[in-house]
Amino acid sequence: MSAQTTVLSGGPDLAADLHIPAGARGLVVFAHGSGSSRRSPRNIEVARTLHYAGLGTLLFDLLTAAEERRDSVDASLRFDIPFLTERLTAVVDEVRSRKDTAALPVGLFGASTGAAAALGAAAARPESVSSVVSRGGRPDLAPDLEGVRAPTLMLVGSRDPQVIDLNQQAAARLSAEHELYIVEGATHLFEEPGTLDIVAERAAAWFIRTMPARAH
Numbered sequence: 001m002s003a004q005t006t007v008l009s010g011g012p013d014l015a016a017d018l019h020i021p022a023g024a025r026g027l028v029v030f031a032h033g034s035g036s037s038r039r040s041p042r043n044i045e046v047a048r049t050l051h052y053a054g055l056g057t058l059l060f061d062l063l064t065a066a067e068e069r070r071d072s073v074d075a076s077l078r079f080d081i082p083f084l085t086e087r088l089t090a091v092v093d094e095v096r097s098r099k100d101t102a103a104l105p106v107g108l109f110g111a112s113t114g115a116a117a118a119l120g121a122a123a124a125r126p127e128s129v130s131s132v133v134s135r136g137g138r139p140d141l142a143p144d145l146e147g148v149r150a151p152t153l154m155l156v157g158s159r160d161p162q163v164i165d166l167n168q169q170a171a172a173r174l175s176a177e178h179e180l181y182i183v184e185g186a187t188h189l190f191e192e193p194g195t196l197d198i199v200a201e202r203a204a205a206w207f208i209r210t211m212p213a214r215a216h
Contacts, residue, residue: 011090012067016060019047020100024056026130026211027095027104031088031114031121032062042189042196043111046135049200055207056104058095062087062114079113081141085120092121096128105211107131108150109203115154116141123147131210133203136163136188139170151177151210155199157186177210 017038020027028050032040038059047057061068062084067077077083088108095101106129110118115137122129123144132152139145139154152174154167164182171180181202186195 011087012064014060014062014064014091016058018056018058018101019051020056020104021051021054023054024104025054025213026107026207027056027058027101028107028109028207029088029091029095030057030059031084031108031110031118032059032112040111042135043109045196046109046200046203049197050204050207053204053208055107055204056101058091058101060091062117081113081116081120082143084113084117085124085143088114088117089121089124092125092128105130105213107133107207107211109133109135110137111135113138113141115139116143119145119148119152122150122152126150130212131207133206134167135199135203136160136190138163138166140166142170145170145173146175148174148176151206152179153202153206154178154180155202156180156182157188157190157195158182158184159186160188163188179206 030043038061108118115134118132119139119142122132126149129150132150134154156164156167167180183195183198185192190196
């Protein structure tokens with residue numbers, strides 16, 4: 001992946017890794033979960049599968065280095081869903097305005113609390129976000145589930161019963177096209193052999209099916 005810094009208009013510089021395959025049919029922006037970063041090995045593995053499917057990816061740090069230090073002390077930001085949603089929405093605005101990404105349909109892939117931020121950003125920017133995938137996420141924490149218009153796939157491990165219940169509650173509030181898929185044998189982090197492969201394959205298929213044709 002090519003390293004870069006994502007500079008938000010009027011906001012902070014965020015470390016990011018952007019990869020756009022030749023002829024990419026869309027761009028998936030990753031929102032990592034609480035206590036994680038753009039270097040999440042699970043998200044990187046999913047991103048590789050998306051590349052093979054012809055999708056670009058942007059993995060970035062939701063928090064600056066200073067914010068990470070503060071959060072490591074009091075965990076005040078990793079569960080601040082309105083803050084994370086605002087930050088992710090600003091990144092969506094940026095990729096829609098950049099010359100190298102403006103023509104690409106945008107999907108969001110969120111894990112844990114990042115899934116709530118992804119759905120919040122989708123509700124805030126219905127004209128910009130085409131599709132959402134949640135991995136072991138907390139969509140129930142999203143600020144405006146009823147306002148989400150993007151097709152949404154929720155992936156949860158069968159051995160993660162509490163999160164299954166929370167995702168079922170969120171699904172009941174979604175009016176947009178949605179699917180809750182249970183990955184058999186998986187716990188919350190999808191560490192069991194083959195389970196993350198299923199996540200990646202399902203995510204790629206969902207984005208390809210629900211994203212519109214690339215703008216020219």
